[in-house]
């Protein structure tokens with residue numbers, strides 16, 4: 001791309017909104033609101049957050065599988081927010097996606113070799129022998145040599161996900177959105193898939209958006225991590241910094257479950273109050289204020305923004321920014337609060 005430089009992020013998402021209208025009303029599901037982040041070349045950004053926080057919606061917007069309501073998506077220096085038709089088809093080989101359930105994402109009537117060849121054909125590789133040679137290489141890379149004649153139902157979950165990965169890397173994309181690529185798999189093969197993804201990234205230099213609930217996997221694979229809550233970004237930081245220290249109460253609550261799996265070992269464990277609100281009625285200002293044990297009145301009125309409080313480490317917590325927290329204070333243990 002003429003206007004892309006080596007230092008420019010491969011992806012720049014600017015103030016992305018995706019709000020789904022609800023038929024028969026003027027309400028919307030606010031799946032993603034004011035989401036901004038970048039992904040560098042060869043970098044892995046982990047995207048985490050509770051179920052329904054908008055992770056898949058953001059991933060689908062990047063691939064233009066769904067149209068953003070507002071905001072901009074700039075890929076390799078080109079604004080792709082409203083591309084359509086031929087221009088969008090030309091983009092397809094450069095951004096790929098791997099889904100959670102590999103068997104759902106592979107056509108059951110097609111042989112593995114044809115599934116992996118499909119994106120090559122769409123990208124204009126019309127010579128059947130050239131395609132077959134490339135498919136052989138790709139299957140070799142994902143350690144499935146000799147599997148080309150099989151059908152998806154003859155594969156284990158882990159093997160099927162390797163096919164999906166081979167298909168995703170076939171056109172040497174610059175960016176791959178990996179939406180929970182291991183969560184449908186047996187625990188025993190999850191690490192194999194993560195290691196395969198990391199090895200392929202070293203070989204090809206593709207960037208990854210790695211969406212996952214598995215924070216252990218995120219910690220292993222991601223260079224930086226972004227945390228979403230009710231469609232909005234709460235915190236974004238280098239992975240090593242985030243797992244050591246959170247600058248947002250939501251980040252602290254989310255990570256406390258992995259960092260301190262034994263609740264008895266952390267008397268002042270940080271727990272959010274109540275249930276997650278509906279994405280149709282997102283609380284104004286900070287969406288977490290209805291559940292946050294550290295919320296102050298201003299958290300319900302001041303609109304949030306992301307501010308960098310440590311190198312590369314930004315938080316959207318109004319209090320953290322006002323008080324320049326370097327770490328989220330622990331709440332008092334419940335026992336102490338009732339005067340134990």
Ligand SMILES: Nc1ncnc2c1ncn2[C@@H]1O[C@H](COP(=O)(O)OP(=O)(O)OP(=O)(O)O)[C@@H](O)[C@H]1O
Nearest residue numbers: 020029030031050051052053054055056057058279
């Ligand atoms: N096509 C759609 N129409 C209406 N609402 C939608 C649509 N797709 C997603 N949503 C809603 O948008 C919100 C965000 O959904 P999304 O699937 O992006 O969350 P997620 O973070 O990927 O969750 P999970 O971890 O369960 O995969 C949810 O409330 C969901 O119900």
Ligand SMILES: [Mg+2]
Nearest residue numbers: 055056057179
């Ligand atoms: Mg999802």
